[in-house]
Amino acid sequence: MNMRINKYLSASGVLSRREADRYILAGRITIDGRTATMGERVSGNEEIAVDGETVKSPEAVEKVVLAYYKEKGVVCSTVNQGREKNCIIDRLSYPVRVYPIGRLDKDTEGLILLTNDGELVNKLLKGVYGHEKEYEVTLNENISDDVLLAMERGALPLLPDRKSRPCSIKRIDEKRFLCVLTEGMNRQIHRMAEYFGHSVAALKRLRFGGITLDGLSPGGYRVLDEAEISGLKRKIR
Numbered sequence: 001m002n003m004r005i006n007k008y009l010s011a012s013g014v015l016s017r018r019e020a021d022r023y024i025l026a027g028r029i030t031i032d033g034r035t036a037t038m039g040e041r042v043s044g045n046e047e048i049a050v051d052g053e054t055v056k057s058p059e060a061v062e063k064v065v066l067a068y069y070k071e072k073g074v075v076c077s078t079v080n081q082g083r084e085k086n087c088i089i090d091r092l093s094y095p096v097r098v099y100p101i102g103r104l105d106k107d108t109e110g111l112i113l114l115t116n117d118g119e120l121v122n123k124l125l126k127g128v129y130g131h132e133k134e135y136e137v138t139l140n141e142n143i144s145d146d147v148l149l150a151m152e153r154g155a156l157p158l159l160p161d162r163k164s165r166p167c168s169i170k171r172i173d174e175k176r177f178l179c180v181l182t183e184g185m186n187r188q189i190h191r192m193a194e195y196f197g198h199s200v201a202a203l204k205r206l207r208f209g210g211i212t213l214d215g216l217s218p219g220g221y222r223v224l225d226e227a228e229i230s231g232l233k234r235k236i237r
């Protein structure tokens with residue numbers, strides 16, 4: 001084994017790579033008793049600690065993936081864990097340190113996956129793999145078929161340097177529709193609605209890849225089985 005310290009910590013399920021970088025800059029990571037430096041590489045034979053607590057090697061950590069029904073008002077950021085009211089990690093209270101695969105806005109409810117497998121997180125968040133994410137969208141006003149078709153076709157200039165990809169849309173009623181995205185643009189559905197002068201009243205994620213909310217109640221979670229995890233990994237090999 002020979003990898004950067006931030007990747008090692010991520011693979012060990014302790015911190016995401018970004019969090020590890022912040023911890024390194026703050027002097028909270030040590031390697032054999034000395035303070036780690038950014039970009040430093042480790043073999044796995046060293047004693048690596050976070051805030052004085054020794055970290056298990058990636059091989060010694062049992063990986064887990066959870067499907068969690070995030071309620072509206074729960075915050076997905078892990079930065080303020082223990083301080084932010086309604087932080088997802090505190091609300092979940094799982095015995096093993098896990099962190100979210102991506103985020104849902106505070107006002108968005110529905111399915112989010114959490115894991116202690118840092119490398120799985122990094123790969124699943126790469127939009128190139130095109131994992132489908134399905135949402136139920138409710139607007140504050142009626143929406144026309146023409147607008148839905150334009151959203152579905154994509155190529156909307158939602159960011160200064162980025163246009164939306166084509167997506168799949170199915171109408172439910174005058175104000176509601178299902179939307180399946182294959183990219184991870186920040187607040188994309190809100191941006192799509194606002195582009196046409198609409199506003200989102202409620203947003204609920206129903207599915208990530210082949211994982212759904214089926215059997216989950218708000219605030220509940222379940223551990224994914226090996227077949228479900230293999231399905232997630234199939235596209236990223």
